[in-house]
Amino acid sequence: MNDHITIGVDGSAESRAAARWAAQEAALRLVPLRLVHAVDWPLDPVVPGLGREDVDRWADQALTEATRDLHRRHPRLEITTRCLAARPAAALAAEAADAGLLVLGSRGLGGLVGFIVGSVAMSTLVATDTPVVLVRVADDPDALRIGSGAEVIVGVDIHESCDRVLAFAFEEAARRHCALRAVHDWKMPAAYAYVPFFDPDNERDVGRSVTHMVEDMLVPWRHKFPDVDVSHSVFMGSAGDHLVRASQGAGLVVVGRHVRRSPLGTHLGPVTHAVLHHAAAPVAVVAHG
Structure with a gap:
């Protein structure tokens, strides 16, 4: 139980x-x-x-x-x-x-x-x-005060099943009566580094597409938790860096971890690894479904 x-x-x-x-x-x-x-x-x-x-x-x-x-x-x-x-x-x-x-x-x-x-x-x-x-x-040990209104930050990945991670994050935000902010990073394909005449419009188009995908990912959770104030931040760059910066003043940071194993052991992923070692708030690690 x-x-x-x-x-x-x-x-x-x-x-x-x-x-x-x-x-x-x-x-x-x-x-x-x-x-x-x-x-x-x-x-x-x-x-x-x-x-x-x-x-x-x-x-x-x-x-x-x-x-x-x-x-x-x-x-x-x-x-x-x-x-x-x-x-x-x-x-x-x-x-x-x-x-x-x-x-x-x-x-x-x-x-x-x-x-x-x-x-x-x-x-x-x-x-x-x-x-x-x-x-x-x-x-100050008493500074760890749940319910202070500090937002919950959740890292999402459009390439992973984030249902367990999002469920945990939304439930925590609902319990605390606080806002929830989803953070996602994206990168241009490596091949673009070798394109001699790079069109900046391509980058903007990819950014808009990724933002729409994150919004679509959040839609069912917005309906399930209508009282949770939800926002999202989509960045080009390192999600780990953005999550660490977002952890300043946050009540909780929620990240997922991979469940697959490599010959060298369980792979947490670079984002989760960065957040675990550098976040300024308590960190919840939830295994991807």
Whole structure:
């Protein structure tokens, strides 16, 4: 049953910020919150001298402190906890299987904008088809306030089936009573670089055609969510750069990821990769259908 939100908790500042964001989201959705702590035992030789009882006590403390903090902020929120002895990425992916959303913390780049996406977060992200939100530590943890009116940004691709991505983005905008902006980039075919007499009208025609395709993609969602204020931005250039710039002041950025696998592993796509590492807002990654 996809009726709860799962959050990975490890006692770090990153997971505390993510847990607070997840609790706000759970309260908005009127669903329970599940806190999960996973430890890959044994920890030796990474942490020599640390016994199993110490690890269990540390895990219990992390879950207890997180639960107490979230209950103080959301007294009516139903919260459950699970402590697992397993590889964190595998445990979180398994726990996400019956969840509506998985939330993970990610370290920010200090004074720079963006995330440091750790190996656990990245491995978990590509191991589940459940939507995943990455939250970085804000200077003020209470600044991660859902429902502030900040718009939802969604990256769309006219060459992909974006139904799952758009459904997630529109549902989030509807819950938050905020505007939604769809962003799409396009490029002229590479062959045009070798055309000796390039006609600028061709570029304008392609731009208009792409804009119409994006508008057509949004039509059924406008009808399904008539109360959501929708706009779209179609650019020639890098979608990743535009999405990163649009993330300034946004409440949430929603991007899709590819589900196909290459010999070197799961392919996220360059746009999603750029947004994951440089966005200034929480990022939701949704597997394309």
